[in-house]
Amino acid sequence: MDKFTTLTGVAAPLRMINVDTDRIIPKQFLKTIKRTGLGEFLFNDLRYNPDGSEVAGFVLNQSAYRNAKILVAGDNFGCGSSREHAPWAILDFGISCIIAPSFADIFYNNCFKNGILPVSLPEEQVSTLLEGAESGANAIFTVDLDNQLVTGPNGELFEFEIDPFRKHCLFNGLDDIGLTLEKIAKIETFEQKRSVQYPWL
């Protein structure tokens, strides 16, 4: 997993609440057996017409946002299906930070497993950042994980909270499985106790 330290780039505004993972990546793209290549289909039904042509009004189709690295969105982002294809598609498109007032649990977890930083900020701050992001190619944000700060295009500075362990793993690009396997002795002890206490499991 790539490390996440500081990210500077264009932020794309998506003024929608309850953006579900079906919308982020519709089911027809879940048939892949790979993690890569999904960026092309990110927000497919919002981004393309049924004939495959682009929907001109959609934010990621506007020239200023084609290379966006950050997404700013409404409340309860990533609700619905647990599909990790959603963060894979976002990352494959080139976005590695999402800012929203709140996130659904599974999506939030999935982001960290893929080097994406989900930043939750109070509604008023997100709304200031949405306005900032709407200024097009000038919408350059900086997200600094170490100092837990988002800088908007007009220099506005917002501090965000993040769980220290998740921050540590993201900042250092650590592999969860590797970390857990360091505790293998604890797992074995637990399994022995479990086979005595819950023999039916």
Add this chain to the structure above:
Amino acid sequence: MNLPRTLFDKIWDGHLVHEQDDGTCLIYIDRHLVHEVTSPQAFEGLRVAGRGVRCPEGTLAVADHNIPTINRAAGITEETSRIQVETLERNVSEFGVPYLPLNDSRQGIVHIIGPELGFTLPGATIVCGDSHTSTHGACGALAFGIGTSEVEHVLATQTLIQKRPQNMRITVDGRCGTGVTAKDVILSIIAQIGTAGATGHVIEYAGPAIKELSMEGRMTVCNMSVEAGARAGLIAPDEVTFEYLLGREMSPKGGAWELAIADWRALPSDENAVYDREISLDADDLVPHVTWGTSPQDTLPVTSRVPNPESEVDAGRRTSLERSLSYMDLVPGTPLAEVPIDRVFIGSCTNGRIEDLREAAAVAAGRQVAQGVGAMIVPGSGLVKEEAEEEGLDKIFVDAGFEWREPGCSMCLAMNADRLEPGERCASTSNRNFEGRQGRGGRTHLMSPAMAAAAAVTGHITDVRDLIDK
């Protein structure tokens, strides 16, 4: 004296392998269900890292999302779906994971077959790369959905790194009246608390109306917990649970059953246990519910009218309501019971169990699917299908003009050939009415199996109570 604990606390504490100073927990996973859509990248990850599956006997794999529900003998014709199922078959044989193939009568939707086979047990931790894993909480198991990276983590270590969620209790008093089902209970809860209402929480459902539900009904309630944003749903195990699990294929037998049941009886929350949030509602007042919009929280009693965006003061909400209504092609003020439908889907892990089919059959019996309506029944598993056929339900449905299909997820998410055409409107017993969920441009109204059957025979959304002899 020990502090009083909730059902959730007891299961969590009993599975804690390690807790870091910052509260990050490593918890042990007893049961892991695997399906074709969210597992290929996880097995690939194991292969690349040279890792194996730590506990194949705690793992069970099945293909359900992608598979055809007609003409199974012809195999899967759609290439990408076939590759995904073949990939699962290759992975399970390479890693030694138990698998129920398509031609096995026990094959079905992961969340139906877990409890049905006794793979799901009270007090256990259960995960699956699927958000509706919350279903299994009906058996008093802590069950939740995970992403593919976590699937890989569980395969490799049989554990998960988690933050301890919070406790929430929803108490449902009273009693559901005729025509009012578990689906109406959960839809009305979601309408009340919203799709993010339980984010970060495990919901324990309690109260007389919940106790009175069958296991099937309890599964319907727990299934949709995730639609309220919850990490999991839970119902305390009781005699109904034990009776349901007794003698199932993978349930403990003999002395082990006695030991298990003694342990399970100690699981229910202690009196005076403290919840971070409490909500209550009364089932006495409940009527059948349907969704009108594109989020499960867009739910109203079937006796209501399509809402009017103009009465919404918050500008953001007004815009989102307008967008929903335009997608759903509904005019504000229209009585919901006058909305015509084109298709009916009865099935899914929410409502594809035997009791659901019985409820739908009771409405369909002696009636005919309305002209121009396409109606489909998709049992949740091969065992449900067999049981329904033994009871003659298939015949009732076929005589009434419904299609009787093979088990699978089918039109719940339309990854196989079963899908809505653009603009088609569907009465569906599934759990999500998101834009495009059942097919691009398709319009979904969620409701109970009895309500869906009623819609099928009248051709429009219908208050099923009007069709039931009182």
